[in-house]
Amino acid sequence: MKFTQQLEQKVRLVNKVIEQILTQTGWIERELAEPVRYALAGPGKRVRGSLVLWACEIISDKANSDARTAAAAIEMVHTYSLIHDDLPSMDNDDYRRGRLTCHKKFDEATAILTGDSLLTLAFELLAKQISKPAVAVRLIAELAEAAGPAGMTAGQMADLRAENKKTNQKSLNRIHVNKTAKMFRCAAAMGAISGGANEKQLKRLREYGLKIGLGFQIADDILDVRSTSEELGKTSGKDAKQGKATYPAIVGMEKSLRHAEKLANEAVAALEPFGSKAETLCQLATELLNRSR
Amino acid sequence: MKFTQQLEQKVRLVNKVIEQILTQTGWIERELAEPVRYALAGPGKRVRGSLVLWACEIISDKANSDARTAAAAIEMVHTYSLIHDDLPSMDNDDYRRGRLTCHKKFDEATAILTGDSLLTLAFELLAKQISKPAVAVRLIAELAEAAGPAGMTAGQMADLRAENKKTNQKSLNRIHVNKTAKMFRCAAAMGAISGGANEKQLKRLREYGLKIGLGFQIADDILDVRSTSEELGKTSGKDAKQGKATYPAIVGMEKSLRHAEKLANEAVAALEPFGSKAETLCQLATELLNRSR
Numbered sequence: 058m059k060f061t062q063q064l065e066q067k068v069r070l071v072n073k074v075i076e077q078i079l080t081q082t083g084w085i086e087r088e089l090a091e092p093v094r095y096a097l098a099g100p101g102k103r104v105r106g107s108l109v110l111w112a113c114e115i116i117s118d119k120a121n122s123d124a125r126t127a128a129a130a131i132e133m134v135h136t137y138s139l140i141h142d143d144l145p146s147m148d149n150d151d152y153r154r155g156r157l158t159c160h161k162k163f164d165e166a167t168a169i170l171t172g173d174s175l176l177t178l179a180f181e182l183l184a185k186q187i188s189k190p191a192v193a194v195r196l197i198a199e200l201a202e203a204a205g206p207a208g209m210t211a212g213q214m215a216d217l218r219a220e221n222k223k224t225n226q227k228s229l230n231r232i233h234v235n236k237t238a239k240m241f242r243c244a245a246a247m248g249a250i251s252g253g254a255n256e257k258q259l260k261r262l263r264e265y266g267l268k269i270g271l272g273f274q275i276a277d278d279i280l281d282v283r284s285t286s287e288e289l290g291k292t293s294g295k296d297a298k299q300g301k302a303t304y305p306a307i308v309g310m311e312k313s314l315r316h317a318e319k320l321a322n323e324a325v326a327a328l329e330p331f332g333s334k335a336e337t338l339c340q341l342a343t344e345l346l347n348r349s350r
Numbered sequence: 351m352k353f354t355q356q357l358e359q360k361v362r363l364v365n366k367v368i369e370q371i372l373t374q375t376g377w378i379e380r381e382l383a384e385p386v387r388y389a390l391a392g393p394g395k396r397v398r399g400s401l402v403l404w405a406c407e408i409i410s411d412k413a414n415s416d417a418r419t420a421a422a423a424i425e426m427v428h429t430y431s432l433i434h435d436d437l438p439s440m441d442n443d444d445y446r447r448g449r450l451t452c453h454k455k456f457d458e459a460t461a462i463l464t465g466d467s468l469l470t471l472a473f474e475l476l477a478k479q480i481s482k483p484a485v486a487v488r489l490i491a492e493l494a495e496a497a498g499p500a501g502m503t504a505g506q507m508a509d510l511r512a513e514n515k516k517t518n519q520k521s522l523n524r525i526h527v528n529k530t531a532k533m534f535r536c537a538a539a540m541g542a543i544s545g546g547a548n549e550k551q552l553k554r555l556r557e558y559g560l561k562i563g564l565g566f567q568i569a570d571d572i573l574d575v576r577s578t579s580e581e582l583g584k585t586s587g588k589d590a591k592q593g594k595a596t597y598p599a600i601v602g603m604e605k606s607l608r609h610a611e612k613l614a615n616e617a618v619a620a621l622e623p624f625g626s627k628a629e630t631l632c633q634l635a636t637e638l639l640n641r642s643r
Contacts (some may be wrong), residue, residue, distance in 0.1 A: 086504030086528060088511065093499060141466060146458035165439035166510050169462065170503045173434060173469065177498030180473045184491035190483040197490060198477035205470030206386060210463045211379030217459050218381065235379060 060340045067107035067128075070120065072098075074129035084178065092163050092171040093178075096136050099154045100290075104273070104345070105244040106132040111341070112248025112262050115334050124251035126186045127196050130179040131244050134204050137175035140168050142213065148299070155290035176204070195250050203243035212236025221300035229302050233274040234267070241270025261327050265338065268324035273345045275317040278303035279310065280350070289350050317346050353633045360400035360421075363413065365391075367422035377471065385456050385464040386471075389429050392447045393583075397566070397638070398537040399425040404634070405541025405555050408627050417544035419479045420489050423472040424537050427497050430468035433461050435506065441592070448583035469497070488543050496536035505529025514593035522595050526567040527560070534563025554620050558631065561617035566638045568610040571596035572603065573643070582643050610639050 058066075075097050078084050085093055106128035113124035120128075143150040143158040144165060151161050160168035180197055187193035202208060212235030219232060245266030249259045280289060281296045282305050296303045304313040321342040328335035351359075368390050371377050378386055399421035406417035413421075436443040436451040437458060444454050453461035473490055480486035495501060505528030512525060538559030542552045573582060574589045575598050589596045597606040614635040621628035 083500060085499040086501075086508075088504050088507040089499045137466075141462055144459075144462065147462065166437075167507065169434055169437065169440065170507050172466075173430075174499035174503045176466065176469055177494050177503065180490055181494030181498055181500075184487050184494060187487075190487040193487045193490075194477050194480075194483040197473055197486075201470050201474030201477060205474055206378040206382045206467035207376060207474075208379075210467040210470065211381050214381040214460065214463050215379075 060337065060344060063337055064107060064344075067110050067120075068103045070110060070125055071103045071106035071128045071132055074125050075132065078129065078178070078182065084181070085174070089171065089174050092159060092167050093174055095162060096140055096159055096171050096175065097133065099136075099156060101132065101136065101154060102350070103128075103132055104341075105135050105240060108241065108244040108266065108338075108341070109248040109251070111338050112245045112266075113252040114248075115262070115328075115331050115338065116249055116252030116254045116258060120248075121251060123187050123192060123196075124248055126182060127200075127247040127251055128244075130182050130196075130200060131240070131247060133175045133179040133182070134200060135240065137172040137179075138204070138209060138213070140172040140175070144168060147213070147217065148295070150292055150295070152286065152291050192250060196247050199243050199246050199250070203239040208235055208239040208243075209237075212239075216302070219302040222302070224302035224307060226307055229304065229307055230271070232302060233271055233304075237274040237277075238267050238270030241273060242266035258331075261330060264327040265324045265342075268320045268327065269342050269345055272317045272320035272324065272342070275304045275313055275320070276346050276348065278305055279313055279317070280348075282310070284349065321346055353630065353637060356630055357400060357637075360403050360413075361396045363403060363418055364396045364399035364421045364425055367418050368425065371422065371471070371475065377474070378467070382464065382467050385452060385460050386467055388455060389433055389452055389464050389468065390426065392429075392449060394425065394429065394447060395643070396421075396425055397634075398428050398533060401534065401537040401559065401631075401634070402541040402544070404631050405538045405559075406545040407541075408555070408621075408624050408631065409542055409545030409547045409551060413541075414544060416480050416485060416489075417541055419475060420493075420540040420544055421537075423475050423489075423493060424533070424540060426468045426472040426475070427493060428533065430465040430472075431497070431502060431506070433465040433468070437461060440506070440510065441588070443585055443588070445579065445584050485543060489540050492536050492539050492543070496532040501528055501532040501536075502530075505532075509595070512595040515595070517595040517600060519600055522597065522600055523564070525595060526564055526597075530567040530570075531560050531563030534566060535559035551624075554623060557620040558617045558635075561613045561620065562635050562638055565610045565613035565617065565635070568597045568606055568613070569639050569641065571598055572606055572610070573641075575603070577642065614639055 079094050109128040110120035110124050113120045140159045142148050150158055159171055183193055183197050212232055215232045216236055242263050245262040249262040284293050286293045324342045325339045372387050402421040403413035403417050406413045433452045435441050436446055443451055452464055476486055476490050505525055508525045509529055535556050538555040542555040577586050579586045617635045618632045
C-alpha cells in the first residue's frame with residue numbers, strides 16, 4: 058500500500074474515535090458541543106495520532122483499541138494547543154487548517170474554554186477507555202509530561218519570549234524540542250506502550266519520535282518562509298513578521314534543510330532493529346520533510 | 351480542636367505537597383517557574399483540597415499519601431480555572447486572593463500558559479504519585495469529568511452566555527452545579543476513593559460534596575453583593591455590574607440565604623451514617639455559608 062493510502066487509513070481510524078466521543082452522550086455538555094466539534098472535527102493532519110497507531114503496529118502487528126484511544130487523546134491535546142496558540146495574546150492567527158480559528162469563528166472566551174475542555178477530555182478518555190489501569194496510568198503520565206510545564210507549554214512560553222531577541226541554535230533547539238518534539242516522542246511512546254513494548258523497543262521508538270519531531274518543526278519553519286497561506290491553511294510568512302526564532306533565521310535555509318535531513322536519517326537508524334516492520338515509519342520520517350503543509 | 355485550627359492544619363498539608371512539586375526538579379521548565387509559583391503558592395483558601403483530606407479521614411481515619419496528592423491536584427485545577435476565569439475576555443478581573451491576577455502580574459499569554467500548565471500538571475501528578483494504578487485511574491477520571499466539558503468548563507461557558515439574559519432558577523442551578531458543585535463532589539469523592547471507601551460510603555460523600563458545592567456558590571453570589579473588595583480579596587459587586595445570573599438576582603436575598611441553609615442541612619444529613627466521624631465535615635457545611643471571603 059502506498060504511504061498516502063496508509064496515512065489516510067490511519068486518519069480515518071483516529072477520526073472514528075473522535076466522532077464517537079462527539080456523538081456519545083456524557084462527555085460534553087451542550088454549551089460546548091458546537092465549538093468542541095468545530096475544533097476537533099476540523100481537517101487536521103493527524104500526524105501525531107497516526108504515529109501512535111503505527112508505533113503500536115510495529116510492536117503488536119495491529120493498532121489495538123488502546124492505541125486508537127491514545128491516538129484520539131493526543132490529537133485532542135494537539136488541537137487544544139493550536140486553539141490557545143492562535144489567540145490574539147499568543148500568536149494571533151485568524152486561519153488554521155484552512156478555516157477561521159476558534160476565537161474568530163466564536164469568540165476568545167469560547168476559544169479558551171474549548172481548549173481547556175479538549176485538554177481535560179483527553180485525560181478523561183485515557184482514564185476511562187484504556188483496557189488496563191497500569192497501561193492507562195503510563196499513557197497519562199507520558200501525555201501530561203509531554204504537554205505540560207516540563208514540555209509543550211514551557212516550549213510555547215519560551216517561543217513567545219524569544220520573539221525579536223537574539224537566539225542561538227542551542228536555545229532554539231531547546232524551544233523546538235519542548236514545543237514540538239516531546240509531543241512526537243510521546244506519540245511514539247504511547248503507541249509502543251499500547252502495543253506492549255519492552256524497555257528496549259520503547260527506547261528506540263522514543264528516540265525516533267524525538268528526532269522526527271524536531272525535524273518536523275524545522276520543516277515547519279522552512280514551510281513558513283516558502284509557502285503561500287493557501288498551501289499552509291494558515292497565515293504564511295508570519296514567523297519573520299513576528300520576529301520568531303526559527304531555524305532558517307538563525308542558521309540559514311541551506312543548513313536548516315541539511316539538519317532536518319540528518320534528523321530524519323538518525324530517526325530511521327533508530328528503527329533498524331525492527332527491520333521491515335518499520336518501513337512505514339521510515340517513510341514518515343522523510344514525508345514530514347517533504348510535505349507542503 | 352477548633353474548626354479553624356483543623357482547617358489550618360489541612361491547608362498546611364496541601365501546601366506542603368504543592369511546595370514539593372514547585373521545588374523538585376523535573377516538573378516545571380524554567381520559563382514557567384515564576385508564574386506557576388506565583389499562581390500556586392498564593393494564599394488560596396484550599397477548601398477543595400481540605401475536603402479531599404477530610405473525606406479520606408472519615409473512611410480511613412488518616413489522610414493518607416494518596417489523599418494528599420489528590421488534594422494538591424484538585425487545588426492545581428482550581429487555581430488554573432481562576433487564572434483563565436480572570437482573563438480580560440472572560441470575567442476580566444485585576445485582583446484575586448488579595449493580589450494582582452496572573453495576567454496583570456505578568457501578561458495574558460503567560461496567564462493562559464500558566465493555567466494550561468497547572469491543569470496538565472494535576473494529571474501528571476496523579477499519574478505519577480498515586481500508590482496503585484487502579485486508584486490513580488479512578489481519581490483521574492473523577493477529576494477530568496468534574497473539571498472538563500461534562501462539568502466545570504461547560505459551567506463557565508454557560509455562566510458567560512447567561513450574562514445580561516433572563517435566567518430562571520432551574521437554569522441557574524444547572525450553571526452552578528456544573529461550574530462549582532461538581533468540583534466539590536469530586537473533592538469528596540477523591541478523598542473517599544483514596545481512603546478505600548465502599549460504594550455506599552462513596553455515594554454519601556458524593557451527595558454531601560454536591561450539596562455543599564452548590565451552597566458554596568450561592569454563598570459566593572451573596573458575598574459578592576454584601577462584601578467589600580478588601581474582604582473578598584477580589585473585586586466585589588462585579589456580578590451585578592456584569593449582569594451575571596446569580597441567586598440573589600433571581601430569587602432575592604432572603605430566599606437565597608434560606609436555600610443555602612437548606613443545602614447545608616441536606617449535606618449534613620447525607621453524612622448521618624458516619625456518626626461522630628463526620629463532625630468536621632458537618633461544621634464545614636455551615637462554615638462555608640458564614641465565611642467572609
